[in-house]
């Protein structure tokens with residue numbers, strides 16, 4: 027028996043680990059795109075998750091991790107390996123500190139903080155997905171990002187558990203050290219928040235959720251903004267000079283502004299479309315393919331590059 031086959035058999039014996047052979051990944055992503063994986067491994071139990079990682083590391087098997095699947099494009103052929111989903115979701119509070127598992131829904135974390143009168147996450151209400159991926163990609167919105175509140179992150183690297191401070195996580199705009207080390211698996215995190223008024227925090231979150239729901243209807247098959255916004259300080263002066271001042275927010279220029287200039291709104295390849303009201307919102311109108319999505323993104327990047335000499339980068343993550 028090959029070592030990969032033996033590893034697969036051992037995975038099936040881990041108590042608390044659900045193994046779904048041939049799971050269709052489109053059922054686990056908001057874009058509703060993508061073919062099958064070899065098997066999906068799901069657990070809420072840290073011991074089971076670590077036992078699976080112990081077996082996978084050095085097994086010769088190809089594997090990756092997903093969270094809620096809201097920022098993923100899976101290829102039509104699927105993923106030729108195993109996909110892990112760590113769904114532990116406990117939340118605990120101690121004074122102004124919150125401890126959260128990687129599989130908790132980010133919205134549950136925001137609601138928990140608000141309900142405990144803790145400020146610092148309320149503007150992130152409505153960002154879909156789980157906490158592990160929010161840390162991985164330093165999710166944020168309306169002037170707040172998760173990095174600002176992180177005190178520590180616990181993760182598995184080469185079968186050992188490590189803990190990093192916020193500084194060690196090397197957070198940047200939509201970046202962290204975890205994004206550059208895709209085999210490091212986030213288990214849990216500690217956040218430090220500030221005392222706030224429960225009702226005011228809840229009202230702020232409700233207001234933001236209403237705005238977001240109008241922009242990204244909850245049933246829309248998409249990944250939110252598909253390209254990263256651009257940092258003004260990183261733009262060539264001749265490009266920056268073309269951007270109207272009222273478009274710049276917190277030192278960033280929305281990728282949507284550049285896309286709008288090249289006429290992206292309403293563009294389509296097959297059933298994959300750019301929203302006609304938002305140039306950085308690409309969605310699957312139903313029955314679309316990942317190949318069409320990639321073709322549309324390539325075309326948008328080509329047009330922005332030709333017009334502005336600028337490379338725009340996807341925020342969304344690819345699995346193929």
Ligand SMILES: Cc1cc2nc3c(=O)[nH]c(=O)nc-3n(C[C@H](O)[C@H](O)[C@H](O)COP(=O)(O)OP(=O)(O)OC[C@H]3O[C@@H](n4cnc5c(N)ncnc54)[C@H](O)[C@@H]3O)c2cc1C
Pocket residue numbers: 056090091092093094095096097098112128153154155156157158159160161162163164165166167204210211212213242248249250251343
């Ligand atoms: C309608 C809509 C609006 C959005 N608005 C915003 C927004 O305002 N701001 C924003 O920042 N994002 C936004 N997003 C993007 C998305 O919500 C975030 O990127 C979110 O953090 C992804 O979480 P997820 O659990 O779905 O991750 P997934 O899509 O499942 O995975 C994303 C990446 O995280 C990695 N990952 C997942 N779990 C772990 C773990 N435990 N350890 C290590 N790596 C892990 C995966 O390998 C993958 O590469 C939006 C998406 C949608 C659909």
